Structure formats: C-alpha cells, structure tokens
Amino acid sequence: MDFDAAFAKHHPSVFRYLxxxxxxxxxxxxxxxxxFVRLLDHPVPEDKVRAWLFTVATNLVRDxxxxxxxxxRLLKAGDPALGxxxxxxxxxEREESIQRVRRSLEQLGPRDRQxxxxxxxxxxxxxxxxxxGVAPGSVGQLLARALKRFARVYNDxxxxxxxxxxxxxxxxx
Amino acid sequence: xPHIAEGxxxxxxxxxxxxxxxxxxxxxxxxxxxxxAELASxxxxxxxLSQALEAIEVPAPQLDSSEIKDxxxxxxxFAGSVLFKxxxxxxxxxxxxxxxxxGSPVRDWLARSLIEVRGALGLASDAETTALEPQPGVxxxxxxxxxxxxxxxxxxxxxxxxPAADATVxxxxxxxxxxTVRSRGARYRTGPGWIEVVxxxxxxxxxxxxxxxxxxxxxxxxxxxxxxxAATLRLLTAPDSTGSAVVFRVSE
Numbered sequence: 001m002d003f004d005a006a007f008a009k010h011h012p013s014v015f016r017y018l019x020x021x022x023x024x025x026x027x028x029x030x031x032x033x034x035x036f037v038r039l040l041d042h043p044v045p046e047d048k049v050r051a052w053l054f055t056v057a058t059n060l061v062r063d064x065x066x067x068x069x070x071x072x073r074l075l076k077a078g079d080p081a082l083g084x085x086x087x088x089x090x091x092x093e094r095e096e097s098i099q100r101v102r103r104s105l106e107q108l109g110p111r112d113r114q115x116x117x118x119x120x121x122x123x124x125x126x127x128x129x130x131x132x133g134v135a136p137g138s139v140g141q142l143l144a145r146a147l148k149r150f151a152r153v154y155n156d157x158x159x160x161x162x163x164x165x166x167x168x169x170x171x172x173x
Numbered sequence: 174x175p176h177i178a179e180g181x182x183x184x185x186x187x188x189x190x191x192x193x194x195x196x197x198x199x200x201x202x203x204x205x206x207x208x209x210a211e212l213a214s215x216x217x218x219x220x221x222l223s224q225a226l227e228a229i230e231v232p233a234p235q236l237d238s239s240e241i242k243d244x245x246x247x248x249x250x251f252a253g254s255v256l257f258k259x260x261x262x263x264x265x266x267x268x269x270x271x272x273x274x275x276g277s278p279v280r281d282w283l284a285r286s287l288i289e290v291r292g293a294l295g296l297a298s299d300a301e302t303t304a305l306e307p308q309p310g311v312x313x314x315x316x317x318x319x320x321x322x323x324x325x326x327x328x329x330x331x332x333x334x335x336p337a338a339d340a341t342v343x344x345x346x347x348x349x350x351x352x353t354v355r356s357r358g359a360r361y362r363t364g365p366g367w368i369e370v371v372x373x374x375x376x377x378x379x380x381x382x383x384x385x386x387x388x389x390x391x392x393x394x395x396x397x398x399x400x401x402x403a404a405t406l407r408l409l410t411a412p413d414s415t416g417s418a419v420v421f422r423v424s425e
Contacts, residue, residue, distance in 0.1 A: 003238060011233060019230070029234050036241045105225075140178075141178065144180050151218035
C-alpha cells in the first residue's frame with residue numbers, strides 16, 4: 001500500500017465525513033489524523049483502504065462521543081449574547097442557518113447520521129451495510145427514513161425561524 | 174396495485190437495483206401517482222441534505238503525509254505510557270483574555286482541549302472551568318494565554334505550528350515539574366507530555382521546560398529545533414547555542 005498516495009487521496013473525504021458527523025472541524029481534523037496514524041500501523045490492501053479508514057474514523061467518533069458526554073457539563077456557558085459586539089444581520093443569518101443544519105443533524109441520532117453521511121460520500125449500499133453493521137437489504141429503508149426525518153426536522157426549524165423573523169419585523173412597525 | 178416501499182424507491186434513485194427490478198419500478202411509477210410523489214419527496218429530501226451539508230462545509234486542513242508519520246513515531250515512543258498515568262493538565266488564563274469571552278473561538282478551543290485531555294485522563298474537575306466562565310463586560314483583547322502539561326514518561330514535546338514569522342521564541346529550563354507555554358493569540362492542543370501551539374501571534378512566545386526531564390524537544394512546523402541535551406538546551410540551527418535558555422526567531 002502506498003501510504004502517501006492513500007493519504008492524498010482519502011484525507012479530504014475522511015475529514016469531510018468526520019466534520020459532517022461531528023459538526024466540529026477540530027475534532028474532525030484530529031480524528032482524521034488518528035485514523036491515518038492507525039493505517040500506518042496496520043497497512044491494508046489498496047482496494048480496502050477507503051472502507052477501512054471510514055470504519056476506523058466512525059469508531060473513533062463513537063469512542064470520543066462517549067467520553068465527551070461525560071464531560072459535557074464542563075462546557076456549560078452563560079448567556080452567549082453577553083459581551084459580544086453586534087454582528088451584521090447577514091452574518092447572523094448565515095450563522096443561524098449553519099446552526100439549524102447542525103441541530104437538525106444532531107436530532108437524527110448517531111446511526112442515521114452515519115448512514116446519511118456515508119451515502120453522501122458515495123458508498124454503495126453493500127459497503128454501508130458492512131460499515132454500519134446492518135443487513136444489506138435494510139440499508140435502503142434505513143436511509144429513506146433518515147432522509148425524511150432530516151427533511152422534516154430541518155423544514156420545521158426553518159419554518160420556526162421564519163415565523164420568529166416575521167414576528168420580529170411586525171413588532172418593529 | 175401494491176405500492177413500492179420507500180427503501181426500494183431510494184435504491185431506485187441511487188442506482189442500487191438490478192436492471193430487472195429497476196425496469197419494473199419504472200413501469201409502476203408511470204402508472205402510480207402516489208409512488209411517483211413519494212419518489213419526488215425522497216429526491217427533494219436528498220437534495221435538501223446535500224445543500225445543507227454544503228452550507229456547513231469547511232476545507233480540510235492542508236497536511237502532508239509526513240506529519241502523520243511524525244505523529245505515529247512519537248506515539249509509538251510513548252507506547253505504554255498509558256493515558257491514565259499521572260499526568261495533570263492545568264489550564265490557566267493570564268489576565269484578561271479573548272478566551273474569557275463567551276462564544277470566543279479561543280475559549281471554545283481551549284475548553285475542548287481541556288475536556289478532551291482531561292476526559293482521556295479520566296480526570297474531572299470544576300476548578301479549571303472557572304477560568305473559562307464568562308466575564309460580563311470584559312473587552313476582548315489578544316492577551317497572553319498560558320498552558321501547562323506534565324511530562325509523560327519523563328519527556329515533553331512542544332510543537333509550534335505556523336507561528337507568526339516575526340515571533341521570538343524563548344525556551345528555558347526551569348525548576349518545575351511541569352512544562353509551560355505562554356503565547357499570544359495561539360490555539361492549543363495537548364496530550365500526555367505534549368503541547369501543540371497553533372498560530373501564535375507576533376511577539377514573544379515562552380516555553381518553560383522542567384530541568385529534570387529525561388528528554389524534551391521543541392519542534393517548529395514539524396522540524397525539531399531545540400532539544401534538551403543532558404542539563405542544557407541546544408538550538409539545532411546554531412549548534413554553538415547551548416545553555417539553560419535559548420532564543421530564536423521563527424523567521425531565521
């Protein structure tokens with residue numbers, strides 16, 4: 001296995017997958033690096049590298065999530081609006097939109113998120129079944145449900161945000 | 174006529190079906206408005222997800238495979254130095270800092286590093302979080318932030334990643350049992366026996382290394398630049414520069 005070529009080829013997609021899964025670029029970068037470090041120690045055949053990397057990366061996310069949940073209380077902060085300088089409306093809207101996407105993804109649950117992200121990365125249903133550990137015949141159904149759930153949650157969140165924006169505009173008139 | 178299951182409709186959309194099955198579904202869709210509508214709904218949901226993911230995308234860090242190999246070499250040196258050995262991370266903030274501001278990326282970054290390392294070490298304390306609590310009315314400044322770490326197996330590595338070109342780095346041996354880094358505007362990553370300082374701003378960057386360390390080194394963008402040689406420090410770019418303290422400019 002040519003490690004340098006494997007790294008150049010797969011690092012961007014592994015990072016992208018991890019960032020979408022975790023919503024955290026720093027964690028994604030760290031886990032991506034860790035996945036490749038493990039690949040160095042456990043070379044696999046060229047045609048298995050991609051699936052292997054995504055399997056390791058997914059497992060590392062799961063392990064880290066368990067640790068993070070225990071420590072999450074240490075990240076509790078006060079009112080985020082305190083002390084911040086006002087930002088342009090456009091920037092705020094973009095930030096809200098990003099948060100809406102992240103919150104919608106978080107509401108899916110880890111397995112659904114993994115399923116959808118692997119599909120987005122172009123994995124075939126058979127590969128997804130192996131990576132996630134489900135029966136191949138069930139992948140389509142699981143994906144369809146996860147997709148519809150995401151769309152429902154995201155559209156509800158967007159509707160709420162639009163309603164709040166109109167109420168805000170109305171109260172200023 | 175029986176409708177097509179949503180899983181099969183998505184598989185049809187994703188090209189996962191055999192030619193025979195695909196043809197059968199195609200024929201059905203021509204005749205069944207409900208299934209055609211369901212397919213359109215799935216297609217819409219898939220497009221919505223793709224667009225949403227594009228909106229939150231960030232570029233992957235520009236890394237060389239050699240950095241992975243360096244990390245692997247260093248990890249294998251520490252093999253056996255289990256995360257749960259006695260290593261204590263203390264995170265302090267010197268004075269007013271951007272990290273004290275709620276929502277500050279520095280604050281979040283430091284908090285995450287703290288949480289991940291302390292989590293990995295099986296440690297938990299609320300004491301270190303008080304420094305991260307919001308300070309109402311405090312103006313944001315790029316002030317000095319300090320981070321300390323205990324050695325792992327008698328060794329410490331400090332990695333400087335893309336510091337400002339006109340930063341001056343002072344490395345000195347101290348009578349302490351912990352390594353300390355003080356810098357302005359940097360982000361930190363830590364692990365057992367190592368600190369990574371990312372994007373330190375111009376100005377002075379100070380590194381204190383315990384005199385009693387068995388081994389220590391400072392790396393600049395992946396390249397060792399200072400090593401502890403017995404009781405002294407050696408600046409590798411200027412072999413005659415040795416002593417209990419060495420100073421170098423990043424641009425040199």
